[in-house]
Amino acid sequence: MAVLEKPVTGTRGAARGGLANMAGSALAGGAGVVVTWVVARSLGAEQAGAFFAATAAFVLAGGLAKLGTQTGLVYWPARLRATGREHLLGACLRAGLGPVIVLSIVLAGVMWLAAPAIAHVTAREAAHVVDAHTAGLRVLAAFLPLQAMTDALLTATRGYRAMRPTVVLERFLRSGLQLLLVGAAGVMTLWTAGSLPGFALAWAAPYLPVTVLSAYALRKVYRATKPPGVRTHRAERRDLRREFWRFTGPRALASVAQLALQRIDVLLVAAFGGLVPAAVYAVAGRFVILIQFANQGISQSVQPRLAEALAVGDRRTANHLYQTATGWLVLVTWPVTLLVIFFAPVWLRLFGDRYAAEGVPVVAVLAAAMLVATGCGMVDMVLAMAGRTSWNLVNVLIALAVTVVLDLLLIPRYGALGAAIGLACSMVVNNLLPLIQVGRSAGLHPFGPGTRAAALLSIACFGVLPWAVAAPTNRTFAALAAVPAFVAGAWLLRSPLALSAFKPKRRTS
Template identity: 25%
Template sequence: MISQIVHRIQSMEPTRRQFLFHAALAALFRVFSAAAAFLLSVVAARVLGAEQSGLFFLGMSLAILLGTLCLFGMENALLRFIGHAGEQDNADLTNQVFTNALLAVLPTSVIVGGVTYLASPWLALNVFSKPEATVSLRYFALAIPFISLFFLNGYALQATRRVIASVCSMQLGVTLLALPAFLLLNHYQSNPMAESASVLYVIASGLVVLSGLWLWFREPDHRIDTSDRKMPALWSAAPNLWLISATSQAIPWASVVIVGLFVTSEEVAYFSAAQRTSLLISFMLMVINFVAAPRFSALFKAGKLDELKRLAQFSTRLMIVFSIPVLAAVLIWPDTIMTLFGREFSASGQLLVILAVGQTINVMTGSVGFLLTMCGYERDMRNITLFAGMLTVTLILIFTSLWGIVGAALAVSIGMSTQNILAVHKVEKRLGFWPIG
């Protein structure tokens, strides 16, 4: 059996074999990342309890939402333009793209973080009706620039196909630093609070930013290059890429924030835990996108559409195969899985099932978002994500007010499914093939 698998891999064309190698490497470290993030949620829930962990998840969700918005879509721009530069061995273009992105994101994230810090008492009292959240919101406001920068570093490293460095420069690095600190909270505080956990998250984020910058600039060819601040191709694509990433990446975090307007801190914790667990369904999609995005850009730029089609369809089949067992486990044992967060979380198994269905549709449609954005059709993806985002937010507001967190989970699944189904149709129209083939 093993020899047959090895033979099949050896008989593959070199590009597909290289893709599988990088996918396996990314999968290995993404497994660590997903497991660590999941474990961090479990530890936070168990150490802090439902009420305090709800405040912690609320603050973290707001910080990641705002930190993502401050990226200006530069994460996709880095993948696309540094991907092009890498194929041409153009170090100057790589440095110019990274410098432009850094100089756009850094001041914006600092300003947004400062405004959020000052507005935290007002947000806690008037927006979330949780005055006890003020201190943790202030600490998470300090994390906003760090969140923007560690994502920026990670995507730049991803664009240069440095898989391990990229994964470690994003959430995995933060989680690995924060997790042992959370475990020790019980030893220093008899009644651990969300504020203490927030401080630990801020410190971990800052350390990951420093390590990510070191990993980027330790390459001899990498430097700050301000010689071309205009870059019309980059700046013309950036607004559309920003709207795409802001909508698609922010919705999962915004949903937690919106839910916080209607329900108790405990219910915020239940919803956040179920949502984070449902992401395990789309784990392989994240792995494939991580490896495939720069390749989509390079193949389209080279005019190799047949190879692009084969890679897209092969990657979709691969992610479906690996996602089915996870889906089966979620459908069979949802309540048992949720009890990992604590006994009081067992009632949120229904949320997990609803969110898992949406993630399954996300996986089965393939890497449609990256196919459109990496191939220059970011306007199409912008329109789709804006429509799906507005639909999702509208449904969350309506459904949560009617049915609570169950309604919120249903709204998120409907919005996600709508976005991916529309994107599949647009890929077929623009690129001439179905990624589900």
């Protein structure tokens, strides 16, 4: 009977952290959509395309600077605690954070110097935008070290199972400040012409206060858990650094390739299709980032618990966590994804007629791929937590090659739709390959009763019902009709969906 307690306890803790993180992710995703709308409406299609290309370059450079520590700074603290080596946690943090600081400063300088070249390549068909594009890239370069350090510091707090700093600082504070500042920049365009560097500054400035507060949060959680009076030997610290980077090194390359999967297509569309198709593609694909936020919200809560279970060889708990979390992910993301397809002609029109005319096929292709990706759960993270970071690297490089090859073949002819096809194919590859590997090497898979129940319920309520009852002019009524059916179905299926984990724990007297 005691064996059964571990999955329940781990699931309840993951549910509490995941629920808070998903709430923050919903706010961050919604704020991101509004920011995208403000930029698209304020700057016009060409400058908006340049803005999205600049932020894509910024995120790619920041991903390289983080050196894969998004995994290492969760995996190793969890492993050290699970194996009784808590006295090495300080050395672990220094091993991970030091190189990030140095490399992020170096890459910021490189991005500053390379800004004119990047602007000429991505805006070659709109010469009048090049100067503003260059200035925007340099504004973002100044904030690159702060972006890399924010993510690394918050990752380290999650290694201590502390989800609150990520939710409060990254999801709520940074997203809220971005929305406020970009919104203010948008309001200013009512009186003056929109400035791409001004919007870049408004978008990046929140990283400054969030970095400072993230450092304070990590310092606080480290001091609260530091074992008193335990000294570490130089040999222990040296061995830990070697083991840390042996594990994290492949993940560093994989994380850059993973970011390239998400961002390089915008740069390729700008370079080979033009800034206007790049803007259309960025707007139409914005919902993908919203779904990825939900994935992060659940996976970041599950990650340290999964690492601890795998570190001690408890595959039963690991599989239970993986399957339960995937069921929750499908329950949250599939209805949203199916509604995104259903309402695509409506919400794209909010950005402008051209976005609606060219963006609907892009949405349909990317949404279909997202259904496959979320149906596999956080399989990429599971493979990494099982210690297979080199496999993870190979998978992501294969998926990136698929993206680049298909983009180069399809973008010149089909524009934004060609990039969508390339990204969709790579997403399928990048999820099915690790799914097979996790099953064969660790005996784990995501297709538990909760996943099956959530998938069938979502398809019935949001994939079939709205289309069956929809009148051509009343899509809202059709979607609203599906909501009570979905809620009732979730209640009836609450046992396989493990929704009881979200109940507050009763206090015992």
